[in-house]
Amino acid sequence: MHKVSVFRKEHFNAAHRLHNPLWDDAKNKAVFGKCNNPLYHGHNYELIVQLTGIPDPQTGYVMDMKILSDLIQAEICERFDHRNLNEDCAEFKNLNPTAENIAIVIYEILREKIDSKLDLKIRLYETERNFVEYPA
Amino acid sequence: MVYITRIEHFNAAHKLYNPAWSREQNDEVFGKCANENWHGHNFELHVTIKGTPDADTGFVYDAKKLSVIIREHIINHLDHKNLNLEVDFMKDKLCSIENLVIGIWNKLIQHLPETVQLHKLLLRETPTIYVEYFGT
Numbered sequence: 001m002h003k004v005s006v007f008r009k010e011h012f013n014a015a016h017r018l019h020n021p022l023w024d025d026a027k028n029k030a031v032f033g034k035c036n037n038p039l040y041h042g043h044n045y046e047l048i049v050q051l052t053g054i055p056d057p058q059t060g061y062v063m064d065m066k067i068l069s070d071l072i073q074a075e076i077c078e079r080f081d082h083r084n085l086n087e088d089c090a091e092f093k094n095l096n097p098t099a100e101n102i103a104i105v106i107y108e109i110l111r112e113k114i115d116s117k118l119d120l121k122i123r124l125y126e127t128e129r130n131f132v133e134y135p136a
Numbered sequence: 137m138v139y140i141t142r143i144e145h146f147n148a149a150h151k152l153y154n155p156a157w158s159r160e161q162n163d164e165v166f167g168k169c170a171n172e173n174w175h176g177h178n179f180e181l182h183v184t185i186k187g188t189p190d191a192d193t194g195f196v197y198d199a200k201k202l203s204v205i206i207r208e209h210i211i212n213h214l215d216h217k218n219l220n221l222e223v224d225f226m227k228d229k230l231c232s233i234e235n236l237v238i239g240i241w242n243k244l245i246q247h248l249p250e251t252v253q254l255h256k257l258l259l260r261e262t263p264t265i266y267v268e269y270f271g272t
Contacts, residue, residue, distance in 0.1 A: 013262065015149040015176040039218035040149040042176005044262055082168035082175040084149075127147065127178050 005052040006062045010072045012081035015042040016097040019086070040084060045102070046125035047076065049110065053118040063118060075109050099126040103134040139255055141184040142202045146215035149176040150231045153220075174218065179233075180266075181210065181240065182258035187251075197252050209247045210240055233261045237269040245271070 017040050018032040028036045035041070049072055053062045083089055085097040091105045103124040111120055125131040151174050152166040162170040169175065183206055187196040213223060220231045225239040237259040245254055260266035 011262070013175050013177050015174040034216035037216050037218070039221050040174050040176065041147050041216040041218070042149040042174065043147050044178045082171050084171070084173035084175065087173040088171070127145070 008049045008068045010047045012077045013044050014080050014083050014085050015040040016085040043126050048123040050121040051118045099132045103132045107134050138196050139184050139186045140196045141182050142199050144181045144206050144211050146179050146211050148217050148219050149174040150219040177261050180260040184256040186253050186255040233259050233267045237267050
């Protein structure tokens with residue numbers, strides 16, 4: 001009964017800005033710098049979904065990767081790809097779309113759709129050099 | 137003759153949209169790239185210059201100096217910006233990477249020392265899409 005982790009990589013490209021509506025412009029600029037640009041900027045996000053569990057004795061799969069890919073496409077990429085995260089996505093209406101918060105949102109969406117026997121971890125690359133993991 | 141390439145990065149928002157067309161026509165031609173609220177990318181710019189290595193330094197041109205020129209005149213004007221709205225050389229142009237690479241060439245070449253021969257620009261929008269421009 002050995003646990004195995006499987007990973008599926010997907011992409012989405014989106015615009016966003018980092019902004020705290022409780023702060024004035026000067027403080028937003030001081031804290032978030034160029035990421036606070038009111039006209040937005042954007043990223044190629046790379047999403048790695050990690051599932052950990054015992055391979056099914058009948059299939060040998062932790063989870064069918066095609067089903068996992070379709071799920072991520074339908075639930076995450078359709079929702080966020082070529083969107084403005086602040087303007088187009090209800091999830092970030094009252095939540096700053098940092099990589100940290102995007103990863104938590106993705107986790108919450110997928111957690112409901114994936115067998116609870118499997119451990120789920122999200123790794124989200126905002127750039128090649130900046131990435132986050134949740135749960136930590 | 138030796139070719140040397142410096143790679144720089146910028147993250148920006150844009151949309152593909154022809155103001156002379158209707159909303160429907162834009163959606164039909166540009167698809168999700170026409171999202172009026174923008175989307176974004178991590179762009180990668182490869183600047184290739186060519187020449188004969190200098191007898192004293194061994195350099196075609198000091199790559200650090202090249203980097204400073206690219207950052208000062210190109211990256212600082214594009215990074216964390218809205219390419220449609222905030223970049224002087226993209227004003228009134230369709231904001232495709234084809235037009236962007238031509239704009240970058242025309243601006244960069246004004247700031248390179250006369251001794252430096254610009255050979256090629258490669259502009260990558262996603263891992264699977266890039267353009268190359270040789271100045272003609």
